[in-house]
Amino acid sequence: MRWVIRRLGLGEHRGAPRAAAFFVVGYAVLLLAVPSQLILAPLGAPGTPANLWALGGLLCWICATVGGLNPVRGATATRIAVGMLTVAVLAAYANGTVSGWYAPPDVRQVTDELWTLVPPTVSDITATMIKAADRGLLSFAGWMAVVLISAEGIRSWRDLELVVAVVAWLGTLLAALGLAQFLWGIDIARYIQIPGLTPNADFGAVLARSTLNRVSGTAVHPIEFGVVLASIFPLALHYSIHRWGRRGALLPVGLVLVGATLSVSRSAILVLAVTMVVLLLGWPNAWRIRALMLAPFVVVGLRLAIPGLVGTIVSLFKNVQNDPSVSGRTDDYGVVFELYGEHPWLGRGLFTFVPRHYRILDDQYLMILLELGVLGLVATMLLILTGFANGHRARRWARTARSRHLGLALAASILGSAVGMVTFDAWGFPMAAGSSFLLIGLACAAAQLALEERPREHLEVPAGTGGAVKETTP
Template structure:
């Protein structure tokens, strides 16, 4: 190609449609594809799988693989760039994690593995590919503020809907999802309601109360951010803008879970820096009101929750978690750099209830560093919109996404979150969303000087 033709080629335009409320047609397809994933993730019970496929038959996992294929085809067919190129450090962190997982898998096969561990490891790699498809389509496909806002709004709606389902389960003592087992072509794995202290522990569409608590607590910062943006922009009226956040807080309080309480506290604390002072007061008063209502409406709840923390030193699950840390060096000694192989450390060896420890065991020190880098680069990419974009709504969204990622990352220290479909899918959806909001922030930064000199 001659220099003249290179010079004549127009530079890729920035995402100025990001400020507009009219969504460009080309980016809408990615939004629709990710929305379908969100519906499958939250709307279909995690224990429902396509017959004959086992754990690989979860609709959200299959759709994630389709997203990856769709992203690859779109990249191969791309003829022009619609937006100004944006560096995405989180993409490199995700790539490093996947490469380490492949190397660890190959090394595990060379060492020799029982047949059931090989099958589990291959399934885990497919899950990783599925999550990668979610990250890439969200990161590269959502290119405008309109798309990002719509996806955030839909995530908040999904979180609020699951919270309402959880509240109904708490009251009725039933999963209320038995009708899904009547769908032909699907199998339902064992599931049912759990109880603690005489109270039903809601699960929503999740497989376990821990997964349920982690998912709705991850959505909470986005619900709070959306409430603030709509209240300040006049697109919503108080108190209606805070209903989703209120439902999530109330449902988390009724989860009868230490991890749920910790996740709720982390989500609220992480959301505070992004809020105006007046909104901080609303958040504090709203959270206090929800706690008071929960205590009054559910006699005995306060004593049960206090008891969970008062007996933490003698609780069997807590002791199991702390005692397990002493065994980590023994398990990882054979392969400290790249681990035992992603998905090969089965519960029959030990149950750590700590995703960070599992990453260390299965992917080694390099995998743990890559996973931490993915979390940190995603948070940094989202928060960087504060200094790049002069628009308060973009900055607020960036902080909200970062707060959601931080909440999930901290909760991963209390349970093996990547083993549960909703918590894992939500985590990687947030990773991709951090890149999308970074793209919008960079576009704003590129446009502001041009507008100032116009």
Template sequence: MLKSSEHRRLVPLPQRAPAQADAVTGLTVYAVVLLLVPSDRTIAQLGGAGTPAVLLSIALMVWWLWYRTRLANRVKFSNPVYLTFLAFAAAVMISEVVAASSHLPQPDQNAADMGILRLAGFAGAFFVAADGIQSKERLAVLCRRLVLLGAVVAALGLYQFLSGSVLIDRFPTPGLASVDAGIDMRSGFMRPRGTARHALEFAAVVSSMVPLAIALCIGDRKWGFLRRFVPVAALVGVSFISLTRSALVGSVLGILAMMPFWDARLRRRVVALGIAGAGAVMTALPSVLRAIMEMFEGGDSSVDSRTGSWDFAFQVFATNRLFGRGFGTFLPSYRILDNQLLLLVLEIGIVGTLAFLALLVTGVYCAIAGRTAGEDSLDSHLGVGLAASIISSATLMAFFDSFSFPQAPGVLFLVLGMSAAYWRLSKDSERLNPKISVPSIGNKKSRILAASVAVLVVLLALPIAQVIRQAPSTYWTQQDLVFLPPSSAVGGNSLRTDARDLIPFAALVKETYTGIHGPSTIEPVSAPIYGTGVHSGELVRVPNAGGQWQTYQREATITVEVLGSSAQEVSSTMEQTMTELTALAQEPQQQMNVKRSAHIITDVYPEEVVPVQIQSRAKWALLLLGFLTIMAAATAHELVLRKTGQS
């Protein structure tokens, strides 16, 4: 017995191999930074593109490029999600060429440059997930971690709702600037925002996590039931108390998208559990039910804001329908649309928007069609959950400008990358996406054909470069007509009782001018008229400090902007407009026989009109065009070689 015991002690115990960092590890770090670091913390000089999550995702992009260059095999173009993302990225870059070759204000130019960084941030998480996840098991691990992080954020949102305290504002982040978003109230309750910048961003993140949490709760047998159910309860529960239509609509649509893939028994259980959970919340917090009912009633200003600016948006859209005005360049100084899909139409045009919609559709399709196991397996439920998450996120894009925030698009493109990986790892992906058979030709002919196609791409870009180089400048100027009270206090002027009455008089003069000449070409909130894409015209308005939501005019001033093709044209038009406005200001006073000394008088500021030459950034536009041309030529060359059997 002793010898046997000694022998057993001498047998070395099996050692577990140390875990190696892989793509899932990197994406986990990215998800932690994305969801747990408050999204309002940024590097001030980089604006919205300077959040730690965006910068980390750009680092992931560099990592992916390094990874691809070290591989012996070349990139495969058979993944539909991969292809549509490349099409979307190309459309964004084309819109940046348009922005650089247009006459945009400096803030818009800066936003266009930041748009390239944001695209790189989207691409980093997407490509690392699409290319780097090595198995369905590792994909499930990433999904578990993502859901766990979502549950933590949901728990923070629940605390904020119950306590009325943001909490995250108490934790400083050295080196990062913080924008205090304040506390958003609705119906007497604080709208939770977790670590997000806004309650709507929080709603989008929570809603996109709900399908993934449900998929794991149903299909994952690795965790116990309680551990699987708590994230679902936290995410769905905070959707009810978030007091945002977006969270409710997104969560419900995500669940409805999953139901066709469940059996009847599971559907009944989920519906019963949902009704019981909603009843419990409403019983404990009956005032929340009233607040939810009020949200879906008419007359809400937040609903009006999503539709009241459509006319203006379509005017801007008409200036560049195909490729838009530049990704990220439609700033709040034009309008706040609260509709990301409409923003995409304006910023990347019809081509880019169709590419993005194709990306969403292929993401959903690949997650559904890539299922190879039985209906009740984790593999199957995970595919359904990924598809429903994309559907939920895509739907909520119609409710707010999601790309203006870091967390919502960060989660969306990560899930799209996971869908691409799911498709790649599915055994039937080759069967579902068959290769096109092309007869093989000789090696020399194949290379000549590939080189010819690449040269053709370059030749097609040359006329575009010539148009950019020869783009004409435009001239713009602005002048104010200031209304001043009479120099004496002689009575008899019914238009002046005190200084505040000068503002309605200025508005009257402006409306009289508009009645004669018609409304201005296009009227942004505060941006200069040339930023809208028009090349000539004038804008006459009384400055409104209330923005697009309300009328709040603080000064008796009429501001006139004139845009034209030459400095002489602009100066002449401005002089004529100011002369006519001055005459319109004097005419009603003369008709009322107001004493001359009691006239409301006008003055012009500045006294001298100095037209400003607005130029495009032609060199930057040519540089971007050259980059796109090289990438397109190289891609065309490679595809021709592959299709002819020489690569």
């Protein structure tokens, strides 16, 4: 492990990384390097190696917290946000189980598949929804474990930088797999086999848009592939900037950027744009000017290296009004809001809007409104805002320029990932969902580390608080 830390450029090794850093690194490896379709069959979709690892971590976090081994005690902003979303998910689960589910005849999308002509029975719907709701709880438990362990277990900037470096290189590996798929039309991920795991869906097929192959790497779909790489891009850029001049320093940021565009996805380009806006607003003027001067050369380089790529991406936005995928999203609203009116406050249960019985929704916030109700949507937004605000706090409070830039990068990644949820059902894709909650946990850890570094004159301990630290305005 010491060799890995030195190779990642994290400075002199002083003591082993804490267990939480190992947990988060392990989760990131399983999430990004193992094909998302490989699962432990008895558990279904939540049985991915990454989610099983996260569930084990949740058990450890509970035992450590109850046993007094967790250094973080009491109510924190992260715990409050996680607690509110947990209550909303459990309430939706109970409400759906008690109230039952149904599928209106007009909710299905018109397709050429013959099975859509056969209306489902009440018993079929109920059996499917109960299993789906259970799967939702298992997936959600893993996501919350990643947030809590990352936020409360990473106790040094070196450990946090280690996690970010690993994520950047995993993004590089994911992009490299996508590049191979793009160039040769072969999905290398299909050859990855792990004993005990079975694919829950066929994978390995190469999709196309215009004359270009749409790549997915180890992700389920090209949109997920592109959005995940686009949200990782600020972390890869942070890593490359602070390795400037060393061998291979530009490889992560270069491959991650190219990989995100190879998905030929509007969602990925939108996420990239949002992350870059956040970074540009937070950078010093000199950095901002250099980035803006470099941008045209990057576009020209992409156009020369991959003919047709830039033109295809531009056409996606120029013809957006005539695109069936966009009109299909707007056609969902009327049917969906009729169903939403049945459970407006508590929802019907996470994962219970099953496409087979209803329709595909390419909007995660709309999906949350249906499945978790208004309370769940508010709680979700609160958790996202908590992560973004913590990234911003780390940017303001951290002592070193490198740590401040890491806070900015995490804030950019979180906002980009949040915007991407508008364009597809991100929680239905294991890699996209897991990476978004991982980013929130890392931002919360960065804010806590930055707070602990603040000079004492910025802190006061009011009488009667039992030693609780309260921040004061400098």
